Amino acid sequence: MITTLIGPAMRAPKLVLVLVGVAFLVCGALGSQASARLSNGGFVATDSESARVADILGRDYNMSGMQLVLTVESDGGVQGAASTARGRDIDEQLRGDSRVSKVVSPWTDPQLSGLLVSRDKRIGLIVASVRGDENIAPAAAHDLAGAFVGSRDGVTIHAGGQAMVLAETGQQTEKDLAIAEAIALPLTVLLLIWFLRSAVAAAIPFITGIAAIAGTSAVLYLLTFVVELSVFALNITTAIGLALAIDYSLLIIGRYREEIAGGRDRDAALVLAMQRGGRAVAFSGTTVGIALIGMSFFPMAFLRSLAYAGLAVVALSIVLTLTMVPVLLTLLGERINRKPLREARPVQEGFLYRVARTVQRRPVLCALPVLALLVLFGSPIFGLKLGLPDDRVLPSSVQSRQVGDLLRDRFADNATGTVHIVVSPTGGGADPGDLGVYSAVLSTVPEVQAVTGPAGSFAGGQPAGPADPTARHGDSAHLTVSSKVDPYSEQGQRQLDALHAIPKPAGTQVLFGGLAQQTADSTAGIKEGFPKAVVWIAVTTFILLLLLTGSVVLPLKALVLNVLSLSATFGALVWIFQDGHLGGLGTLATGYTIATLPVLLFCVAFGLSMDYEVFLLARFTEEWKRSGRTRADNDDAVALGIARSGRIVTAAALLMAVIFVGIASSGVTMNRMLGVGLALAVLMDATLVRMVLVPAFMRLLGTANWWAPARSRPLLEKAALRE
Known part of the structure; x- marks a missing residue:
């Protein structure tokens, strides 16, 4: 199949590039409409107890929709003439609006004054139930609030509540995407030029990455006609698509250069690079997709939508890599190299080879400190507490966050509780x-x-x-x-x-x-789905790695090391964001972690970490199979595999980290936590795990790394995933 894809690239590269360009323009036009169709909610399962109550209240009690909370503040107090006139006017307008199902305020419902008036009597609350679901109510609430907020005649109006929180979260997320791209793209270009030592070579993964952004946004737009898709997919899947497209392009370019340096002509080098590197790309993408499918085992539409979107984006990244990269390599040819690669120094003289050999000489001494460090990082995970996102996920400058702070600080009762x-x-x-x-x-x-x-x-x-x-x-x-x-x-x-x-x-x-029950339902849904997701990811990943390596031991080793690095990542996030250390990196510590975040981080980070594992295991297996298969050959396969693929893995991890730091610049706490978590996960995985623990464990196990039951070997050989 991969060879079939190379043919058109080598015979008519310009035509293929023109077709890709047309597709890019179409995708850009479609993708520009995606954000308007994305959902703001989906954090609670539709069949949960709280969702059933919401349906009953809307159907039988005319209490459909979500809360819009307006604060009416005046120096003259709630019962002053200015506040009373303004409050009654807003109350009347809201009651007459068809988008509102119910309104309460201290001016028309005096029996609720204890709930709706601040302790200092300066602020009164108007609480309106806005009709519609999580897709309709936030937009309606934002429109309604726009007519009232601001200061006039000594009275100041602010808008908050769950409907406004969702509306402003969507707006903030869209702004954050532009900022993330403005941070990530220039840094990515500079790093690519540095890693590849050529601006021309750097253009290949960058162009592929830009195509991935356009394609991802188009995929999201089309998916909104099939499933409810979360607004957070805009940032998350765009980052994944960009990161994978660049990583996979680097792998192909690195293998192409290696084959050129080995004395092959351009056409033969491209074919081998696409066969061997393309196999790793297709296989790696499959493992990432498997991990993302894990989110579909949870009852929340938010996670399921990200599973579908992520799967589509991974497939897009694979297709772009296997089509655009050979086309661009064919067109650019030797111009991607600043100097002849045949003069490159032997791989045994490289830094990564020397590091691998150092670890192999003292595997226990090198592995124990790293294991202790990862366990230490992971220890805060035992204090993990789950909850739903509220206004505190937004920056303090956002209106709905300010209203939430007012409710918590200046009211005896909580109108949202x-x-x-x-x-x-x-x-x-x-x-x-x-x-x-x-x-x-x-x-x-x-x-x-x-x-x-x-x-x-x-x-x-x-x-x-x-x-x-x-x-x-x-x-x-x-x-x-x-x-x-x-x-x-x-x-x-x-x-x-x-x-x-x-x-x-x-x-x-x-x-x-109510919101407390929604939190409980969300936590219960996470606990119910997590074991299923873990079993799915572990079993399918094990089978795929078994087919890749022919070994029973190596897949188990990969799973154990991945879980270890992910636990360390989770622990670091709990310590920073939940417990508030390091100033929560600019966020407000609420004492709990957003319930869907551990699942999202686990599935995405597991897939991306396994991405690098596949790169290395594919190379280890290649070196092992053409050796004499002794203990020394095992050590050679690992050292050579790390030396030849490790530079690409390190470069890819650093590029991914830059992209995820772009997400971490977000003003939305959930995006910031995800960006920091993913950056930590890939960097930890590509350094401590891949450069120290992998060679240490494989040295200790020796030829046992490649063990499989004797009776299964003919079947594994027949079913092996080849070029």
């Missing part, structure tokens, strides 16, 4: 009196302000106000639990557990909703 409970009859139905008793007991849970429903309003176990006549639909009831705590915090989760523990009325089904 409301827990919604739907009580539905089962069998013969519930005794109406039991609902009042249930509401009263719920109100005794610590940090609960009040419980309001069709049986009345209760606080501290005692009646505190009239019933809500709109809180009944047929035989079912809706209870509103006003809470004083942050729904994303550990305290919020403990309160939710305490509410769940209250015995429900006989003959009823009780479902919980």
Whole structure:
């Protein structure tokens, strides 16, 4: 297949390049429309308890949509003439807007003043439920807020709430992508020129990478017609596509130059480079794709969408590498080399070869400190706590983040912490009196302000106000639990557990909703899907590496080392971002890690780390199979493989790290954590693991590295993945 792709490149390279150019323009035109079609949410499974409650509230209680919170602040106080006039005016306009299903404010709902007025009485809250899902409500909320925010007549209005957070996260993510590209692309060009010692040679991976960006954006646009696709795919998959296209191009160019240096003519060198290097590219891309498929085992649309998008982008990177690189090599020819490569010094004189031999002479002495360092880095992972993203993922300059800070700092109760409970009859139905008793007991849970429903309003176990006549639909009831705590915090989760523990009325089904329940559902979904994803990735990766190497031992070694380096990466992220060390690298430490991030980082980083492992194992296997297969030959295969592929692996890792640092420049905490995590993972993997632990372990195991059951060898030889 790879040889078939080379034919057109060698016979008609200009025609192929023109076709690729046309495709680039088409992809650019399509991709420019992608951001407008991306989803802002998807962090909670659609069949979760909180999602079911949201559906019931929208269908039966006219409470569909997401929260828009407007703060009305004035020196004259909430009850001053200016605040009252402005607050009533906004309340009236929102109630008359078809995009809003419900509005509460201290000026029209005085019984809620304790919840909606700040402790210093200067700020009042208008809380509106905006109709629509995570794709519709944020845009509507942003449009609604635009008509009110700002200062006028001594009153200042700011907008926040979950709907605004999602809207501004999408806007920030789009801005961050432009900044990331502005950082990564120039540095990538400079590093490519440095690594390849030629501006002409550097143009090949750079052009391929630019084509990957255009192609990725087009892929994202087309995928939005098939699946709900997260706005975070814009940054993540663009970075993956750019990184892989450049890495794979480097591998092909490095192998092409090596064959030229070995005395082959250009055509023969290109064929061999594409056969052997192209095999590693196709195989490596498959392992990355396998890791990304792991995200599809989770119930959240956010992770599933990234799995589909990532898989498509990996396939695109492989296709671009196997088509554009041979075309450009054919057209540019010897111009990619500043000096004849046949004069290159022997590989045994190189730095990486000497490092490998040094490690092989004292494998235990070299490996133990590295293992201890990785274990130390990984130790904070035992303190990992999961939660959902809120406004604190945004920079402090963003409006919805400022509103969130106000709610946490200046209000006795948390307007976003409301827990919604739907009580539905089962069998013969519930005794109406039991609902009042249930509401009263719920109100005794610590940090609960009040419980309001069709049986009345209760606080501290005692009646505190009239019933809500709109809180009944047929035989079912809706209870509103006003809470004083942050729904994303550990305290919020403990309160939710305490509410769940209250015995429900006989003959009823009780479902919980709200942000605290969404956090619990998301965490449960992660815990449910993670074992399946791990088994899928481990088994399929093992099989592929078995087919690549013919060894049972080498795939196991690769899996163990990958898990070790990933654990160290996770531990470092917990220590920095969750616990707040190093100033959280400019982010606000909330005491928990965004629930979907460990999964995303695990799948992406595992795939990219295995990417380098494939490069090395393919070369080790090639050197081993043409040797006498003794213990000394094993050591030679490892040293030569590291020396010949290690420079490309190191260069590729550094280039990937630069691209991921571009993501880390993001103002969105989740993107920053992901960028830092991926940069740490690839650098750790390409240095400590590949340069020290791999040669140390392979030296200790000797010829046992290549062991496979005798009866399976003929089958493995027949099924081996060849050029």
